[in-house]
Amino acid sequence: xxxxxxxxxxxxxxxxxxxxxxxxxxxxxxxxxxxxxxxxxxxxxxxxxxxxxxxxxxxxxxxxxxxxxxxxxxxxxxxxxxxxxxxxxxxxxxxxxxxxxxxxxxxxxxxxxxxxxxxxxxxxxxxxxxxxxxxxxxxxxxxxxxxxxxxxxxxxxxxxxxxxxxxxxxxxx
Numbered sequence: 001x002x003x004x005x006x007x008x009x010x011x012x013x014x015x016x017x018x019x020x021x022x023x024x025x026x027x028x029x030x031x032x033x034x035x036x037x038x039x040x041x042x043x044x045x046x047x048x049x050x051x052x053x054x055x056x057x058x059x060x061x062x063x064x065x066x067x068x069x070x071x072x073x074x075x076x077x078x079x080x081x082x083x084x085x086x087x088x089x090x091x092x093x094x095x096x097x098x099x100x101x102x103x104x105x106x107x108x109x110x111x112x113x114x115x116x117x118x119x120x121x122x123x124x125x126x127x128x129x130x131x132x133x134x135x136x137x138x139x140x141x142x143x144x145x146x147x148x149x150x151x152x153x154x155x156x157x158x159x160x161x162x163x164x165x166x167x168x169x170x171x172x173x
Contacts, residue, residue, distance in 0.1 A: 001063050001075060015078040019173050022060075022074055023048065023084040026133055028091035028105030030060055033084070042170065043084040061106035066130070070162075071171035082171035087158075089167050090132025092125050100145040104129060115151035118158040125151070131165040 023031040023043040033048035040046040051057055063075040064083075072089045074081045083089075091105040102125060103109050110127040117123060123134040123142050134142045145151045162169050 018079055018081040019171060022081050026087040027135060030057055044086045064106060070166040071168040085169045087133040088131045090130055092132045092134050094134060094138040094141040096141045100141055112151055115153040116156045117153040
């Protein structure tokens with residue numbers, strides 16, 4: 001967490017949390033969801049505005065964490081902005097180098113503990129950071145890891161993943 005954010009938390013410890021205004025899609029893109037977007041429907045049916053500003057994305061990613069209930073948030077100074085998740089808290093990029101290195105959408109390297117397939121054929125990887133979905137552009141490399149026996153996917157319905165791995169897709173106040 002940024003030192004500036006930690007200082008703001010000490011200075012203003014009781015700022016109300018924010019829900020519904022930030023979302024993460026299945027490709028690792030962040031979305032701002034204003035009131036009009038929120039009234040148009042839940043994420044991802046109503047996405048909002050994709051955050052393109054590189055420094056803002058980096059700030060969000062450096063201050064991205066989960067609370068004790070498994071709800072993911074971005075600590076924006078003294079305010080906790082909860083994140084609606086389309087698929088999982090992480091989106092994994094898989095490299096084509098030896099060992100198929102895995103990196104999160106926030107740039108964190110990790111290792112694969114287990115692999116899971118949902119009913120749609122989407123590949124999820126459980127790591128020490130938590131559960132994440134393999135980015136669609138990296139499925140060729142992930143398939144090579146599976147074919148080589150490095151990852152052995154187990155079936156698990158998508159509706160059961162959040163409870164099984166302890167994360168919340170749509171945090172509520």
